[in-house]
Structures are given as C-alpha cells and as structure tokens.
Amino acid sequence: MSIRVRFAPSPTGYLHVGASRSALYNYLYARKVGGKFLLRIEDTDLARSTEESTRSILEGLEWLGLDYDEEIVFQSANAEKHRQTAYKLLEEGKAYRDFTPKEEVSDKNIKEAIAERARQHQGEKIMRDNPYRDLSREESDARAESGEPFAIRLKVSETGKTNFEDAVYGLQERDYSEIEDLVLLRSDGHPLYNLAVVCDDIEMGITHVIRGQDHLTNTHKQILIYEALGKQPPKFAHLPLILAPNKGKLSKRKHGEVVSLTTYRDAGFVPAAFRNFLALLGWSAGEEREIYSLEELIEKFSLEGIHRSNAVFNFHENDPRHWTDDKALWMNAEYIRTMPLEDLLPLVKSELKSAKLWREEYEDEDKEWFEDTINLIRQRFFTLKDFSSQGRAYFSEDYDFDPAAIDKNLKKHPDLRQWLSELAERFETVEDFTHDEIEKVVKEFTEEKGTKLGVIMNGARALLTGVAVGPSMLAVFETLGKERSIRRLKSQIAWNM
C-alpha cells in the first residue's frame, strides 16, 4: 500500500511557522518513503475562513518548495458527504439527535467557560446523562419531522477505552468515560471538525496523519468515529509544538508578523535556509550538523527523529538586530555566503528588481562582473535585502551614507578630503585597474602622506559604499572599476552632509 499523507491547514489567517513545519514534515516523510503529499484546505468554518488566507498558504508552500501531489481538496466541498455520514451513523444507532437548544457562547470567553464548567463538575466523570441519548427512535424521528432543531452526537459507549500507538509519543490510551458524546453535525446542518477530518482522511486514502500535538487527545475521538464507520484508522504521528520565547502558545494575534511565513520571504530569507531551520525545530538526525540540503533532509528524515518536547521559537521582540530566532538569521547568512552562486543569483535578481536596481546587462555583457560582485559582497550579508540596502552602492550611483560611518571614517580625518581627491587623480594614471596595481598605488600614496593605510581605506570605503563594513577595499575599488572609483573619491556629497 502506498503511503499518503496530508497537510490540512484551516485558512483562518496567514500560514504560521508551526503549520509550515507540519507541512514540511509531511512533505519530507512522503518524499522519503515515496508516498504522496496531499493538501487539504479545512475551510468548514465559513465564518472565519478567507480566500486570502488560502492564497497565503499556497504562496507559503510554494516559497518553501513543498510541492503537493494531486488536486487540492477543499473540505467545504465535501460538506454534503459529511452530513450523509452523520445521518448514516444516526440510522445505524451509533449517533443520536440532541434536541438541547444551542448555547451561545462568545468565541472570546470560550476557554474560560470550558474550564469553569469543568471545575463545577469537578471529580465527576463524563455522565452519559443526555436526555436524548436514549430517546426512542419514533420520538426522535417525530420531533425532527416537526421541525425541532437538533445536533447529531456520536454515542460513545459507557465502558471501555480507545488506544493507539503514536509514532512519536508511543502508546496512548483514553477511557471512554473521559470522552463526551461529541457533536458530529451542528443543528444548522454544518459538519464539525472531527467528523470532517475523519471522512476526508478516509476519502483521500490517508495512511499517516502527521500533525500538531494539540490534536493528540482529539485523536481518541476520531478513532471512535473510524470505529463507528467500520474503518481502519491511519497511523498517527503527533508533533511537538513550537512555543513563543515565554513558552506560551505562538499566536498570530499576540506575536504578529514574526510568526508568519511570508514575513520571512519578505525579509529576504533564502527559502532553503528557512526550511532548514524549520526542519531542525523539533527533529534531528542525531548528528552534529546543522546544514542540510533538501535532498539530505529527505534522506535523513524519520518519524523516530521527531522530539517529544516542545521547541521555543526564540525571537526577540523590540530588538531589530535579533528580530527573529538568531539561529534562523545565522542560517540564512550561512546559506547566502555558501550556497552555489548559481542558486543565489536568481534570488538576488528578484531582490534587485523589486528595489529597482536590476539592469538587464547583468545577465548580458556585465554578467561576469555581476557574478563576481555578488560573490564578493555576499560574504557578510545576512539577508537578500542586504543586496539592495547595504549593497546598493554597487548597483546604483544613488546610495545613502550611513552618518556614523561618515563621522567615524571620514570627518574624523579632515585631511581625507584633500587626500582622497588626490588619490582619485593618482588612479587616473593606473592603466591596469586591478587588485595588485591598486594596492601598489594606495600603499605608495599612504606612505607619502605619512598616514596609516586604514585611514585611507576606511575613508574610501565610507565614501564609495556609504557604509563602514564591507569587503577588502582593494576588491571594492576593483569591482567598482576605475571610473566609478574616481568619481566617487572626488564626490563632495558625503562631506557636505
């Protein structure tokens, strides 16, 4: 039997990092075992589901490179089947109509209300005391026919227990007395989550359910539904949660953009880097290594390597330099400076394009220059954004000067105003404007002026690139070229700031 797994997000917001990781693990598992990775959008909660959210999920998956097999399944399209299934269970006496009027509880206070209700019933097991549970068939039918609204609940046995072997958490058992008669169909005819999931997973032929640990206890309910339907439940593997730095739940509302996948795309992350980071948040191959290509992740991935304890996504609010997890930031930099240049180039191209710095010549007559330059400056960049911000001076004459760099490296040495302009003239005479030749000229010039090389170099760096950090100045001169180097050395713009 071929293995089929699915990623089943509900489109009630953008794709967040926790869900992204679930998708990734499903994908890796499917590719590892040669199975299928399917996508199902769980949009049964019409009130909260949005098309925009669905789009964001699709974009996110595409960005991470998680291509799914077969057609997307929209759960809402199967609502009729879910209803029929509920009625089938009703027919078979495995479910019953509950005529209890619906209780309106606002979404906001729901968690507290549940806890409060539970406290009031403290010490009690779930009582099978719903008056409609054992209503005669005739009376139930009659009341339904008369138009009285009802929900359909699963009739959970009085005694016994469910169990399943979770691939991550091991044997799980739950006494029936801990499981109430769950609602399958709302009184407005709307199928509920547990029913919909089970029906769709059966329909899609899902063999392994890999999902967040928040569903661990729900699984028992779902197994009850499988049993009522006479179907074999799939294998389950529950994933540890990804927590906020305070070890609380990662929430879109509370933590905002830092938990959204698209944030990372927009912040200049290399997809492979973020994917790599995500893979290691809750799973490890058991070796002392951090960098894994997608192929390696697929090869090494196993359900056994998934951890049982939750992981903290260690972002820092209000700290621009550490705005997200340091390791993610580091990994992105690592990818930028070590990934094959040919893989990086398209990413840089799209960044430069969106910053309006892209020129077609970079893929034509200036191809070699462009590639060398990217290769030079990528060494100390952290995100793709750096190519258009810190690296702007390489692609445009219109670049900003960092005031701190100007003060420290230029204005602190007033002589530089004269010197750099003189250096420009000296450059005019250099025939072969290459690293070694430039070095000769600059060294000679430095000695003549009786100053330190650093003064000249740092001053030139501030003037030519606008920033205080960057590659070796000789390489910068060379890559900017003779003409641009001279022009910028003579420029007075920075001095007049």
Added chain:
RNA sequence: GGCGCAUUCGUCUAGUGGUUAGGACGCAAGGUUCUCAACCUUGAAACAGGAGUUCAAUUCUCCUAUGCGCUGCCA
C-alpha cells in the same frame, strides 16, 4: 478541576547505567598590522527537585514542581 504530554547550557539539540555530558546559535575575550555584524582561536554556560533500584544514575522506577495541550453545536 479532570485527562494527557513534556522537562539536558539563555535557545535549538546530541548522548550514555560508569563520558572532562558533545555540537550549533547567541554571548565574552583574543587574533586577523583596511573596516566588519564576516573569518580564526579560546572561554563562560545545562542533565528541574526529592525518594527508590543499583557497586554506580543525567540515563531505569515512583513522587513533587513547572510548562504545555485537550476538555466547544472552533479548527
């Protein structure tokens, strides 16, 4: 409240009945006679607590604590 799950450096993690408890990020110090958030070297930094089993426990068992999850006509 009940039920469930978890607990190794600040964070991500490796690991074992006997180890100097390893790696990575971050942090600190030093180096790199042009900078640097890059690079190199070094350093500080952990087995939640208590019992028990054992010659020996971070590792096995139990208890406690803490955190998280579920407990809904949400998903």
